[in-house]
Amino acid sequence: MGLSPDGRVEQTDIYRELGVREVVNAAGTKTRIGGSLIREEALEAMNSAAEGFVELGDLQARASELIRDVTGAEAGYVTSGADAGLLLGAAAAIAGSDVQAMDRLPDTDGLADEIVMPRTHRTGYDHALRAAGATIVDVGTNDFHLGTGATNVEPWEIERAIGEETAAVGYVQKSYTQPDLETVVEIAHDHDVPVIVDAAAEVPPIDNLERFVETGADLVVFSGGKAIRGPQTTGIVAGRKDLIQSIALQHLDMHVAREAWDPPRELIDPDSVDGVPRQGIGRPMKVGKEELAGLIRALEVFVDLDYDALSAEWQRQAERAADALNAEDHLTATVSGGEGENVSPVTEVTLDETLSAVELVKALRDEDPRVYVGADGMGDNEIAINPMCLDDEELDYVVERIRDNL
Known part of the structure; x- marks a missing residue:
């Protein structure tokens, strides 16, 4: 997956050939959207x-x-x-x-x-x-x-x-x-x-x-x-x-x-x-x-990975997303996790009462390509961005699509 000249995420060849919408994965290693990318x-x-x-x-x-x-x-x-x-x-x-x-x-x-x-x-x-x-x-x-x-x-x-x-x-x-x-x-x-x-x-x-x-x-x-x-x-x-x-x-x-x-x-x-x-x-x-x-x-x-370096990279991405979204009205973004037993830090985004996390999640998933964010906190009017399966270009794209769907 990569970005086209107009800033859109281009689909992987096989999904394009099959006519299936790809997913930009900001939800983490969820089985229903394919887990992770095989090394x-x-x-x-x-x-x-x-x-x-x-x-x-x-x-x-x-x-x-x-x-x-x-x-x-x-x-x-x-x-x-x-x-x-x-x-x-x-x-x-x-x-x-x-x-x-x-x-x-x-x-x-x-x-x-x-x-x-x-x-x-x-x-x-x-x-x-x-x-x-x-x-x-x-x-x-x-x-x-x-x-x-x-x-x-x-x-x-x-x-x-x-x-x-x-x-x-x-x-x-x-x-x-x-x-x-x-x-x-x-x-x-x-x-x-x-x-x-x-x-x-x-x-x-x-x-x-x-x-x-x-x-x-x-x-x-x-x-x-x-x-x-x-x-x-x-x-x-x-x-x-x-x-x-x-x-x-x-x-x-x-x-x-x-x-x-x-x-x-x-x-x-x-x-x-x-x-x-x-x-x-x-x-x-x-x-x-x-x-x-x-x-x-x-x-x-x-088992040979530099986990400290990997964790630091996820932390950087999570903070980058939080900084970008905190510039928007009606949103509050914070970074949590990444310590102790937590797999990675995530950007938690809280919407105020004028917005609906449920409607935002649905709108993002209805795009082409689909954008999946963490939805476990929808009941508290929250979404999450997990950086584990994102590169910087995809992270920026996710932030852009959240902004445009507000």
């Missing part, structure tokens, strides 16, 4: 991988080594997105190394299938856990948001919810989630129950790749297609080797005779299971050789 190194790896064949188990074993090295986990695996990682993580917690149980999922009759979650960690994404056959047991309240000083979930509530039917404890990592992960891990491990952490959008900072494993999480799920900038259809699971093996057994193509079955020993120990599993619940979530190669290369590049 050039990853695209080169994908193109090269497309020219030959490979045993996917071997490629997954290589990915496991890399994920192990960058996260500190015992093993890792590449899935078809973070949500698929949650489904497969739940399937691993329920079935373990029992190939008969794998064959039955999502039927969990007679199996421990409950996943305990704090109520305020529940999201639409936990449908993935339920799709594996899990029953979610949520605990706690929403009292923290009443401002009374109460917390949403007390540690004892999680402990009391764990019983003989518990397969795992689910945890969604955000800056506001309670209790802290260390406390939840301690409770779960006292009952020999694994903890599955949804950290899909929690990198950068790069240190978060190790943080959750170091805290004791048994499985951690990241997106491969957001800030890592691998293929959008990839996710990363890092964690205990036995759980990663169960994921592999329920995901890889298992249409093979036992006599000819020779999986990579770094990923699967065939002697630890009764036989070759049938095609597992993860089989419809295939990851191709091209996506695997692209994710491996993108992750290699990502």
